[in-house]
Amino acid sequence: MLRITQAQALTLRMAALLLPERRHADGHHGADRHDGTDRPADVAGVVTWLGAMQAQDLASGLWSFGVRLPDHTVGDVTAALERREALRTWPMRGTVHFVPSRDAHWMLDLMGPRALAGAAKRREFLGLSEELAERALEVLGAELAGGGRLTRSQCLAVLADKGIEGAGQFGYHLLWYASQRGVLCIAPNIGNEQSFVLLDEWVPDPHRPDREEALATLALRFFRGRGPATRQDFAGWTGLTAADAKRGIAAAGDRLTGVTVEGVEMYLEPALLATAPSEPHPRPLDTTPATTDGGExxxxxxxxxxxxxxxxxxxxxxxxxxxxxxxxxxxxxxxxxxxxxxxxxxxxxxxxxxxxxxxxxxxxxxxxxxxxxxxxxxxxxxxxxxxxxxxxxx
Structure with a gap:
């Protein structure tokens, strides 16, 4: 297995993350892909490249696109979300992410069950019965059917009208639960508020890979967009079991390759290695570098x-x-x-x-x-x- 230094691994990792910089012809800075080919040029391309992107804080999530799409404004990214190039939901670890819209269903099916398994304990803590949660799901589904779109506060008002009070964490859990079950998803904000739609209506033509293909796709996208990274990184990011993480890497086959970094086994997309910087005299990563101008x-x-x-x-x-x-x-x-x-x-x-x-x-x-x-x-x-x-x- 090929051995690379920490400094080489970091350079490769930044390229995989779509974060290397170059100067454009007009003089401003922007990211470029590691292998010299066209990098993802739109929101759909970036989120598909990375597989999923943290989005619990919307402003952070929008800039995560912006820093990788240097010719886009926040308005451009928001318009792409309205075109459904990506959507927000809770695909893994019970945390909000941007995902490719047509992949939301299978990602929830693959990674959602582990989050849902802990939902009963959370409902018990909140004093929320499973019957009431299912009732809320039905109410919201009926209210949004036919192309409806409601803000978070409007969703909670609809529930309250049906006798389901949704104040504080109680209401958040109900919206999370409906989304985790694949009924709702988060659409772009209306004003400064989250809005919710029916996932099946927002994405009427979802991808439906079988489980092995889904694991392989997830592994490929994770390591293509973050490699070199470890199997433990992959399992932690997805919330999958160690066995499923290993299965996904195996299913990706030769679309991934292994390297060692200071004796630690990591995986990445093979094409990335073609641009690994040569380091005849590798140096350790600095922890507290002295004052030295330079760098990107x-x-x-x-x-x-x-x-x-x-x-x-x-x-x-x-x-x-x-x-x-x-x-x-x-x-x-x-x-x-x-x-x-x-x-x-x-x-x-x-x-x-x-x-x-x-x-x-x-x-x-x-x-x-x-x-x-x-x-x-x-x-x-x-x-x-x-x-x-x-x-x-x-």
Whole structure:
């Protein structure tokens, strides 16, 4: 099995994630594919490439598309979602993701049962009977039939009219349950609110692969879009059992290949290896690099596959920086500034009427040229949200 260094693995991983940078003819920066062929050029292509994309925070999810589609604005991405190039639902681990619309049914069928298995305990905690949950499912199904579309608050009002109160986590669970069962899915927002539609009506022509093909497709997309990565990364991302994760990799066959990184077995798409950087004198990854200008910078949302796609994030994130990225280890990830694949800072933004204010908090020493490149990277974000950029001191 081919051995590669950590630094090589990180370069390959950034390419797989559709995050390498190049300068376009018009001078702005954007991602390019690793193998020189056309990279995914639209929302459908990106979400299919990655298989699924974290979307519990909508603003983060939209920028996850924007950073990979440098010519798109937030309006362009939202319009693509209205065209049903992707949709939001809870396909794995009980967490909201963007998925290719025609794949939502089989992804829920494949990965949903493990989440549903824990639903009874959650209902018991909430004081919600299974009979009431099924009744809510029927009510919502009937109300939305025929092309209906309701905001979250409207869904809860419909339930309340039928005697099913949906305040707080009670209501959230009912909408989650109906979506997990494949009855509802999340459509683009109406105003600032989630909207819900019937999945069967929103996607009338779903893909229906058999279980082995579904496992193979999931494995191929995971490792193509995040490799080199481990089998444990794959199992953790999907919520599948270790046996099913292994079965999916085997079913993908020669569409995946194995490598070792510091003795750890990982998988990736074979075509990626053709562009592995040569390192005659491999160096370990820096944890706290000295001030040195240079490198490629990206500004990524907190909930991005760049970190959320892995159980072991040590290639991208130094141990001493974890508390800054996941304060309190509570599962809420901060937005990151990334240099050559490594996290070097966090950022927060405030959207005003005509401008976006950004505060950057470096985690390592940065030089003058670094700061200029970071500002240039944020210009891409400002274009995406349609505001002028203002960098403010921390």
């Amino acid at each position: 910078f990206r500004v990524l949302p907190g909930f991005d596959e760049y970190l959320l796609g892995y159980k072991d994030r040590s290639l991208m994130l130094a141990d001493e920086h974890k508390p800054a990225i996941i304060p309190g280890n509570n599962g809420v990830f901060q937005a990151t500034v990334v240099r050559d694949g490594r996290v070097v800072g966090t950022w927060k933004r405030s959207l005003l009427k005509t401008k976006v204010q950004v505060v950057v908090r470096p985690l390592v020493p940065l030089g003058t040229d670094d700061l200029a490149k970071i500002e240039q990277a944020f210009e891409g974000y400002a274009r995406f949200v349609g505001r002028t950029l203002e960098i403010r001191p921390p």
